[in-house]
Amino acid sequence: MTEPAAPPRRARLWEIDLLRTAAIVMMVVYHLVYDIRFLAPDVAPNPYDGGWRALQIACASTFLTVVGLSFWVRDARLRARGVDARERWRSGVPRGLQVAAGALAVSVATGIALGDELVRFGILHLIAVAHLVVLPGLVGLRHWNAVLGVAAVAAGLALQGTSSAQSALMVIGLDPGETGVDWVPLLPWIGPCLLGVAFGALLYPGGERRALLRGLGDGSPRAHAAGAPGRRSLTIYLVHQPILIALVAGALVATGTPLDPR
Template identity: 35%
Template sequence: MASFHLTFDLEFFGFLPAGTTTTGFFWVYARAIAATFFFLAGVSLWLGHGGGIRWRAFGRRLAMILGGAALVSAATYAADPSTFVFFGILHSIAAASVAGLLFLRLPAAVTLAAALAAYAAPQFLRTGAFDTPWLAWLGLTTYGIRSVDFEPFLPWVAPLLAGIATAKIAARSGLFAALRRHPPSGAIARALGWAGRHSLAVYLVHQPVLMALVWAFTRIVGAG
C-alpha cells in the first residue's frame, strides 16, 4: 500500500506521467493490494470470532475502523469535495465485516460460493434502481463514481468472504495450530507483527507522511 501511495504522490507532484496509477500495472497492483486487505480482514474476523462472536471486541474493532473511515472522508472532503472518499476501503471493510458475521458458522464451501456470487454480482445486477447517492456504496450503479478511493460493497465483500473460508480450511488442516507451536521469530517477524497489530494506524498515517516528504522534496528540487 505504501509503495502504491508513494507512486500516487510522485504522479500528483508531476514526477511521473499523469495516469500512471490509474492504468496498466499500477491499476492492477492497487486492486491486488486492496483484495489482500479484505482477505486478511476475513482471516482476522474468523480468528477472532470463529469460535463465537465476541460482541464487545467486535464492536470496538468496528468503531475504530469507522472512526478511521470518517477521518479519511473528512480529510478528502476538505481537500476536494468533488472527489472525496465517501465509501473507501475502510468503509467497505466495515460493511463487509458486519456481513461476514453471517458466514462464520457456515461451511467453507458455502462461504466460497457466496464470495464468487458477490464477485460476479456487479456484472449482472447493475440497474438504474441503484442510481442514487444513497445506494452507490453497493457498487451496482450504471454510471461511474467520481472519488479518489471507491471500494463498493460489491464486489469487495468477496475477498473478505474468501478470507473467512480460507481460515476455516486452514484451521481444519491444522495450519494455525502448527503456527502457534512454531511462531516466526527474528526482527522482521517482530516488525511485521507490530505492523499487523497497529495496521489501522499505519494505514492512516503513512500516506500523509509520504505526501509531506514528497512535497518537501519538491521544495528542494522543484516539481516534476
C-alpha cells in the same frame, strides 16, 4: 469460593500479521506513485493503468482477505470458549466502530482536501460494514463462504458500468456518477473478505493452525518484527498519506519539479 481462572489468551498468528504487513507495503508503494501523479502529473506513471492498477487491486484484495481470515480466527476462538453468537458480535463492535470512525475521518479529511472527490465509501467504510454487519451473519457458513465470495466478485464485475440515480446504491456497487476516490463497494469487494473466512475455516479450524501449518511454530524474531506494522494497520493507514504527501512534495520541490496538484 474462588473465581474460575480466565482462559489463557491465545497467541497471535505471526503469519497473518506478516500478510497484513505485505499489504501495507503494497499500499505505501502504490500511494507513493499516486501522490507523485497528484502533485506533478507529468512526472509519474499512470496509477490507474497497467501494472500499477494491478498492484492496487492486489493490495486491496490482500487487505480484505486478511480481514476475513482474522475475523474467522477470532470468532472461532470465542466459539471454542463457549461464547454465543450475540456476545461474539458485541465483543467485536468496538473494533468495528473504531474502523468506522477512521473511515469518517478519511471522508472529512479528503472532503477538505479534495472537495467533490472525497472518499465516499472507501476500503475502511467497507471493512466497518463487514465487521459489524456482513461477516457476523455469514461466518457460520464456514467453507461455503468461498462460494459466496466468488459470487460477490462475479456480481460486482457484472455491475461495472451500471449507473443509478440513487447515490446510496454506490455502497452496493452501482455508479451514481460521483463516487470520489477510493471507491470500494460491497460488490465485488466483500468477495475477498468472504474468501478470507473460507480460508480461515480451512486453515485454522477452531482458530488455531491445522496440522499442515503447525510447522510454522512461533516464528522467528525477524518474522515477528516484520509483522509489527501489520499489528498497527489502522493507524498506519490513517497517517501514512499525510506523511507521504509531505515527503513527496518536499522531494519534488528540492529537485526543481513544479507542483501542479489536480
